Structures are given as structure tokens and as C-alpha cells.
Amino acid sequence: MIADALLHLSVRLAATPAPTPSGAPSDDSVTPGVLGFVVTFFIAIAVVLLVLDMVRRIRRVRYRAEIAEKLDAEQADQRGDEPEAPQR
Template sequence: MTGAGAVRALGALVTAPSPSDGSEFNSVTVSPGLPGFFAMFVLAVLVVLLAVDMTRRTRRVQARARVEERKDAERDAAQEREHAEEDAPGDEPEERPEADHGPGEGDAPPQEGRD
């Protein structure tokens, strides 16, 4: 068989009418039937399970983020307390600058010429 003969045989197969009983399509012959129902039911169950799993994972990620934020806030607060304790005078006496007194306030002015 040559290439041309193969093309003619293929063309005859493609154009041959498909086996049918000659009746028109109706809802019974076109419906997917019981196997189609089971396939769609399994797909629907899988979609619901995937949605539930996705929701659980999303909540878990959000909960971890909240815990991390809380830990960071506690760590920052502890660092601020440490800095406040370092800056605040503890047992050490506080140094006070000498106050400038104007005339008539505080001690008497020094007298000159006394020796």
C-alpha cells in the first residue's frame, strides 16, 4: 500500500457514518447516568474537603502570626523596661545641680574686707 492508498483508507474511515440506531437524542440517551453521578459526587466531596483543609491551614497561619506578634510585643516591652531601669536612678544618689540664688535668697552675700 502506498501513501496515497493509506490516505484514501483513512478518509473512508473518517467519513463513514457512526453506528447508531437512527433515533434522535433525548434526555435519557444523553444523560451521564449513574457513573456520571458518582463521578460528580466524588468531585464535590473532594472540593468540600479541600476547602475545609484550606480554611484550617489559613487559620493556623493566622494564629501563628498572632503568636509571633504577641511575642515580639512582649520582647519589646521587656527591652523598654530594661532601658527604663538603666536610665532611672536606682540605689545611686541623684546628682543635683547647685541652684543659683538671686539677691535676698538663700545665703547672705559674702562680705568684703573681713580678715
């Protein structure tokens, strides 16, 4: 009984033809289209704006550190102390 079921299953699987491609898919179904372009464009614009904002913030932090260093040096000169080496 089990042998008959396995034989029947193997015959059905062997008799099932493999699907044949009905032709190449159309270009419209393969490309992302206008929506894909628009989404990619907006992501690129967002990345550029984020990079510009990051550069601005890094520059601001660097300027603040330079000003703090100059103020520390001026305060050390007013006290008559030796200027400290900048810590990095």
C-alpha cells in the same frame, strides 16, 4: 479528462443524500447516567474536603502570626523599647 472527472465528482456529490435523522436519541445515550452522578458526587466531596483543609491551614497561619506579634511586643516591653508597628 479533468473536466470529465470534475463533472463525475460533482454529480456524485450532488446525488449523495444528506443523512436524515432516524429519530431522537434515547435518553440513555444522552445522560451521563449513574456513573456520571457518582463521579460528580465524589468530585464535589473532594472539593469540600479541600476547602475545609485550606480554611484550617489559613487559620493556623493567622494564629501563628498573632502569637509572633504578641511575643515581639512582650520582648520589646522587657527591653524597654518602643513597640514596633506591625508590618503587613
